[in-house]
Amino acid sequence: MKRVLFYVFILIFWGIACKTPKASNITKASDNQSSTQIQGIVGEVTEVSGNQMPMVGGSAGAPKPYKTTVYIYDSTNISQVKQIGTSPLFVSVNTRLVQKLDTNEAGQFSAALEAGTYSVFVRKGGAFFANQFDEKNNIGLCRVVVGKQTRLQISVNVDASY
Numbered sequence: 001m002k003r004v005l006f007y008v009f010i011l012i013f014w015g016i017a018c019k020t021p022k023a024s025n026i027t028k029a030s031d032n033q034s035s036t037q038i039q040g041i042v043g044e045v046t047e048v049s050g051n052q053m054p055m056v057g058g059s060a061g062a063p064k065p066y067k068t069t070v071y072i073y074d075s076t077n078i079s080q081v082k083q084i085g086t087s088p089l090f091v092s093v094n095t096r097l098v099q100k101l102d103t104n105e106a107g108q109f110s111a112a113l114e115a116g117t118y119s120v121f122v123r124k125g126g127a128f129f130a131n132q133f134d135e136k137n138n139i140g141l142c143r144v145v146v147g148k149q150t151r152l153q154i155s156v157n158v159d160a161s162y
Helices: 002-019
Strands: 040-047 069-074 081-083 089-093 097-102 108-112 116-124 127-129 141-144 149-156
Touching: 040 069, 040 116, 040 141, 069 108, 089 116, 097 108, 116 149, 141 149
Parallel strands: 040 149
Antiparallel strands: 040 108, 069 097, 069 116, 081 089, 089 127, 116 127, 116 141
């Protein structure tokens, strides 16, 4: 009896293994443009607003896709921008603009770029927005590696309270 169960068990696993789909190079029509891009940045911009504090019986508002313009500059330090007070908003960026592109309705974007380090800003009203800094006060850094896509998730949270 044990021998019969063993063979049944082997046949079941063999059948499952034969039906497992193999990886393919065919891109589905539903895949976004990032799947065909070889090197650069792909990402999504969302907006968070209102009270984000945890509360009993309630939930914070979910991020919403944010249609905007994405600006990719050479690596930018805080000393190379004109900041609005201490906010993450900037009036001007004084480094070379590498690329400017619009997000789609879902807030998604994709940019083919050469390998290097870039600063990524998005348009919020009449200003540039970026809320991430490194230890040397470089703003919105993103590193593009040869042959790779760098994923970004940008959350515009100027109108949120924490």
